Amino acid sequence: MHELxxxxxxxxxxxxxxxxxxxxxxxxxxxxxxxxxxxxxxILIVARPVAGLIGLWGHKAxxxxxxxxxxFGIRRVGSVDNLA
Numbered sequence: 001m002h003e004l005x006x007x008x009x010x011x012x013x014x015x016x017x018x019x020x021x022x023x024x025x026x027x028x029x030x031x032x033x034x035x036x037x038x039x040x041x042x043i044l045i046v047a048r049p050v051a052g053l054i055g056l057w058g059h060k061a062x063x064x065x066x067x068x069x070x071x072f073g074i075r076r077v078g079s080v081d082n083l084a
Contacts, residue, residue, distance in 0.1 A: 023029055052070025059066065 049067070049070040052073070053066060056066045056070060061069070
């Protein structure tokens with residue numbers, strides 16, 4: 001059952017990625033304002049990792065591991081999905 005769930009998750013993630021690329025190609029995001037883009041980047045690059053590091057306070061891991069988990073998320077794909 002776990003393997004099936006993983007495969008379905010990968011298929012859904014690929015479908016969402018293709019939809020996002022299609023939105024970019026078809027200029028669906030053209031009316032996006034620079035203030036919104038800047039806000040998104042600040043949230044992704046600053047606020048989310050800081051919140052992740054605070055959440056990992058006291059966890060027994062190296063500083064590099066904590067930083068990686070804080071930036072990418074538990075499954076290591078959160079930031080990539082949000083940027084796409």
